[in-house]
Amino acid sequence: MRLPVNLDIALTHIVTRKKQTLVTALGITIGVSIYLFMNSLSSGFSDFSRDNIFQNNAHIEIYKEDEMSQPLFDSGSGVVLISNPQITTSSKKLSNPEKLLHDIKAEPYITNAISLVEFSAVYRRGDTQIQGRGIGVDMLDYADMFQTDELMVAGSIQDLRDNLNGIIIGSGIAEKLSLTVGQNITVSSTEGIYKVLRIVGIFSTGSTQMDETRSYVNTTTAQQYLKEGPSYVTTIYANTVDPDNSLQYIEELAGIIPYAVEDWTVINKDIITQDETRQLMMTAISLAILIMAGFGIYNILSTTISQKIDDIAILKATGFNGRDVINIFLSEALFFGLIGTALGILVGICLIGIMKSIYIGQPVGNFPISVEADLVLLSTLLGLVLTLCAGYFPARRAADVDPVEIFRR
Amino acid sequence: MNDIVLQTQNLNKFFHEPVEFHVLKDINVSVHKGEFVSMIGKSGSGKSTLLYCLSTMDNDYSGEVHILNENVTGRKDKAMAAIRNKNIGFVFQFHYLLPEFTCLKNVMLPALKLGKHTYEEIEDRAYKKLEILGLKDQALKQSIKLSGGQQQRVSIARALINEPEIILCDEPTGNLDTKNTDMVFDVFRQLVDETNKTILVVTHDTDFAAASDRTIEMADGRIVSGNSGLYMEARA
Ligand SMILES: Nc1ncnc2c1ncn2[C@@H]1O[C@H](COP(=O)(O)OP(=O)(O)OP(=O)(O)O)[C@@H](O)[C@H]1O
Ligand SMILES: [Mg+2]
Numbered sequence: 312m313r314l315p316v317n318l319d320i321a322l323t324h325i326v327t328r329k330k331q332t333l334v335t336a337l338g339i340t341i342g343v344s345i346y347l348f349m350n351s352l353s354s355g356f357s358d359f360s361r362d363n364i365f366q367n368n369a370h371i372e373i374y375k376e377d378e379m380s381q382p383l384f385d386s387g388s389g390v391v392l393i394s395n396p397q398i399t400t401s402s403k404k405l406s407n408p409e410k411l412l413h414d415i416k417a418e419p420y421i422t423n424a425i426s427l428v429e430f431s432a433v434y435r436r437g438d439t440q441i442q443g444r445g446i447g448v449d450m451l452d453y454a455d456m457f458q459t460d461e462l463m464v465a466g467s468i469q470d471l472r473d474n475l476n477g478i479i480i481g482s483g484i485a486e487k488l489s490l491t492v493g494q495n496i497t498v499s500s501t502e503g504i505y506k507v508l509r510i511v512g513i514f515s516t517g518s519t520q521m522d523e524t525r526s527y528v529n530t531t532t533a534q535q536y537l538k539e540g541p542s543y544v545t546t547i548y549a550n551t552v553d554p555d556n557s558l559q560y561i562e563e564l565a566g567i568i569p570y571a572v573e574d575w576t577v578i579n580k581d582i583i584t585q586d587e588t589r590q591l592m593m594t595a596i597s598l599a600i601l602i603m604a605g606f607g608i609y610n611i612l613s614t615t616i617s618q619k620i621d622d623i624a625i626l627k628a629t630g631f632n633g634r635d636v637i638n639i640f641l642s643e644a645l646f647f648g649l650i651g652t653a654l655g656i657l658v659g660i661c662l663i664g665i666m667k668s669i670y671i672g673q674p675v676g677n678f679p680i681s682v683e684a685d686l687v688l689l690s691t692l693l694g695l696v697l698t699l700c701a702g703y704f705p706a707r708r709a710a711d712v713d714p715v716e717i718f719r720r
Numbered sequence: 721m722n723d724i725v726l727q728t729q730n731l732n733k734f735f736h737e738p739v740e741f742h743v744l745k746d747i748n749v750s751v752h753k754g755e756f757v758s759m760i761g762k763s764g765s766g767k768s769t770l771l772y773c774l775s776t777m778d779n780d781y782s783g784e785v786h787i788l789n790e791n792v793t794g795r796k797d798k799a800m801a802a803i804r805n806k807n808i809g810f811v812f813q814f815h816y817l818l819p820e821f822t823c824l825k826n827v828m829l830p831a832l833k834l835g836k837h838t839y840e841e842i843e844d845r846a847y848k849k850l851e852i853l854g855l856k857d858q859a860l861k862q863s864i865k866l867s868g869g870q871q872q873r874v875s876i877a878r879a880l881i882n883e884p885e886i887i888l889c890d891e892p893t894g895n896l897d898t899k900n901t902d903m904v905f906d907v908f909r910q911l912v913d914e915t916n917k918t919i920l921v922v923t924h925d926t927d928f929a930a931a932s933d934r935t936i937e938m939a940d941g942r943i944v945s946g947n948s949g950l951y952m953e954a955r956a
Contacts, residue, residue: 313839316832327820625816628777629830629878630805632798715772718812718890 317635320626321642324619332647335611339651339694340658342604346597347659347690352666353593355680357586364582366457367521368575369548370557371564373415375403376571403429405570408544414567415549420560424549425452428533432526434480435497436488443484443524445498447533450479456550459514459527466492466512475532479512483523498526500536508532517675601693609701612644616709623709624717633710640709644702645695652694656687724789725885725918726751726774731783733769743769744781745941753885754916756908757946758929761938767922768890770938774920775810775888776800788885805834809879811889817863817871817878823850824859827878834882842881849877852907869900876904880911887911889921893928905931 325332385391405411408426415424432445450471454460460468464482471477490496492510499505515522534543551560557574564572576583623636666678731747743766751757761767772778776792784793792803817826827846850856853873858866879887893901911917929935936946
């Protein structure tokens with residue numbers, strides 16, 4: 312099978328100018344590889360920080376909001392009472408938690424929901440004490456939602472089961488109080504309850520803030536700390552099918568639930584904003600580099616066409632039309648694009664591989680970067696589109712060459 | 721055989737830059753099938769300009785150009801290119817070969833564009849054309865490695881590859897020695913006599929012109945002698 316004549320001409324141009332072909336392709340290679348690498352890096356970071364978020368946060372949290380007293384109170388008899396606004400909520404209790412949990416679980420977009428009892432805790436050993444937050448929860452359900460079992464550095468979550476005197480503490484607490492599994496710890500609540508609990512497990516999330524404050528006990532234990540009965544629940548955590556859609560879900564939930572509904576994006580606003588800023592910057596920089604590469608290609612192709620203007624005039628004189636000329640030069644651009652992009656993807660993947668092998672210490676481990684199919688696809692597409700664009704404008708000019716003007720020179 | 725294959729009607733052309741210049745004035749010229757016509761005239765009289773109009777490469781004129789009894793004036797770029805490809809062979813004063821290609825490939829390209837024959841057939845034909853012009857042994861050489869005269873002959877072979885009815889030449893022997901000039905003349909003569917092709921050659925070579933069937937003379941953008949009307953009278 313013989314090549315079509317336009318492709319034949321394009322290929323001859325390419326093989327007779329190997330050096331130029333290489334330089335052009337290399338420009339694309341650099342642009343594409345940097346684009347792929349930087350975006351993979353950015354995406355890796357995002358995934359990492361997101362994983363981190365979901366390690367400690369449910370997609371949706373439901374709790375009772377603090378109510379403020381009205382500063383103006385009209386008694387109806389013409390006398391207006393003015394008072395300082397203050398929190399009037401006497402209890403953080405969610406009423407009828409079983410039904411609430413059941414209703415939430417019935418929503419089609421909810422995959423999992425658990426109820427929690429939160430209390431402010433003070434951990435002590437001797438004279439040392441640490442302020443923190445205790446959470447009373449069915450630990451197995453909780454671990455199911457947050458994979459807490461993977462974070463355990465000592466003991467196990469199973470040991471907390473039905474053990475009203477057991478507690479799982481963060482590694483920061485354990486370190487500060489020099490405690491290990493099997494030892495006792497004194498934990499008190501603001502409600503004035505003191506208990507001596509036995510440490511059955513220690514976890515480490517990597518977040519110092521978490522590890523130095525958080526502990527888990529059984530629901531009943533937490534209720535006792537709050538001096539409350541068995542139906543007392545402060546918070547419900549729910550996971551959804553798609554966390555990126557959480558805003559829509561909370562709107563729907565707000566319609567059926569009389570409590571405050573918040574999603575993970577509100578709770579982690581800072582992290583998410585940081586993340587978005589970084590991603591935007593990375594995208595902008597990598598795109599700028601890619602576009603610079605595009606201008607490089609445009610420049611080289613423009614020069615080639617200026618040098619070949621006599622040839623173009625002959626082709627047109629012997630019966631090749633404008634579209635043929637565009638075909639010839641676009642084929643060349645496409646060829647540069649294919650070679651350059653393929654190499655660029657290869658180099659990009661190598662860079663990612665090197666980065667991935669770099670260890671940056673706990674809790675991150677190796678660099679959070681990986682080859683993502685959609686980014687590879689996007690880079691390939693951008694590389695090709697860019698070369699075609701960079702090739703199209705010079706090719707257009709070539710097609711408009713007036714052979715008579717050339718022959719007269 | 722008196723069919724007209726090339727004709728102009730009231731062809732006028734102006735250049736606007738750098739100053740308004742009436743380069744072709746009321747040109748009415750007819751060339752018949754099987755004629756070997758030469759065109760002479762002082763430098764700057766408008767010979768090349770007329771030839772470009774006749775070749776469909778220049779469309780910026782008023783009046784009409786007819787090729788093979790078809791008015792081609794105002795056709796689209798693509799249609800004009802197809803006409804040139806199929807019906808017109810053009811030979812330039814300065815050879816103009818594509819430097820990256822072999823002589824053979826240079827000759828083949830217009831035929832590959834036409835796409836009427838297979839690659840092998842075209843290759844075969846190209847060899848034959850080169851042979852006619854005494855260049856068979858140079859066929860596979862890179863075109864820039866040939867001498868000027870050889871390159872000019874390759875470009876003539878290229879003009880003949882699609883067996884066009886009309887061959888237009890702008891000073892094809894301007895850079896050739898007498899031996900090569902005679903050879904080109906013989907090839908043209910043969911084409912006209914044996915295959916009834918039509919040839920219009922712009923030349924400054926008076927011997928070459930004298931040996932053609934008819935000589936058109938241009939001066940100041942007008943045809944001053946050798947017009948087809950006179951020719952028709954002479955034949956009658
Ligand atoms: N692009 C142009 N713009 C303006 N004037 C032009 C242009 N091309 C040609 N001319 C003028 O038109 C006239 C005719 O030019 P043309 O090339 O047709 O002459 P010619 O008869 O072929 O001359 P020669 O024998 O030297 O080749 C000349 O006076 C030339 O200066
Ligand atoms: Mg001229």
